Amino acid sequence: MEILMAILASILFATAIYNLLQKQFLRIIIGTVLLSHAAHLFLLTMGKLKRGNPPVLVEGVTNYTDPLPQALILTSIVISFGVTSFLLVLAYRTYTLNKSDNMDELRGSSDE
Template sequence: MEIITSILAGLLFATGVYNLLQKQLLRIVIGTGLLSHGAHLFILTMGELKRGQPPVLKEGITEYSDPLPQALILTSIVISFGVTSLLLVLAYRTANENNTDNMEQLRGTENE
């Protein structure tokens, strides 16, 4: 199971980097979202996907699940939602004020 999620995380990273290198602002925002989802899967995979008892230490329980990867992913989801929201608002304002979402046109010329 870890191999499948590792491959999926790698595909998300590759697709995210590809979208970050595009010229349209919306594709760049989508690329950052894909990168964050790849990071979520990577953290979950590194936390070892195992089944066990709830993460409450009691006597007699030898196998329990580690709560740290889930806590890290939950925090990361909240942060990536905020970053994605900010990037969408910035892309929307930029496209409205400049009448384009092409990064080449937004860069301008050297003479300006």
């Protein structure tokens, strides 16, 4: 199962990098979203996808799951949501002011 998750995360990383290298601002935002999802899957895969009881100390239970990957993923989800919402507001503001989302047109002239 870990190999399947690693392959899926690598596909997401590849499509994210492809979208990050595009000229449209919205595709760049999609690339950052895919990159964050790939990082979530990668963190989950590093936790070894173990099954077991919840990490609550009870007598007689020896097989616990590790809560650290879930905590890291939850923190990463909150951070990526903040970054995504900021980028979407930035894209909306940029489009309303400049009527374009092409990065070459937003760069401005080099005559100055």
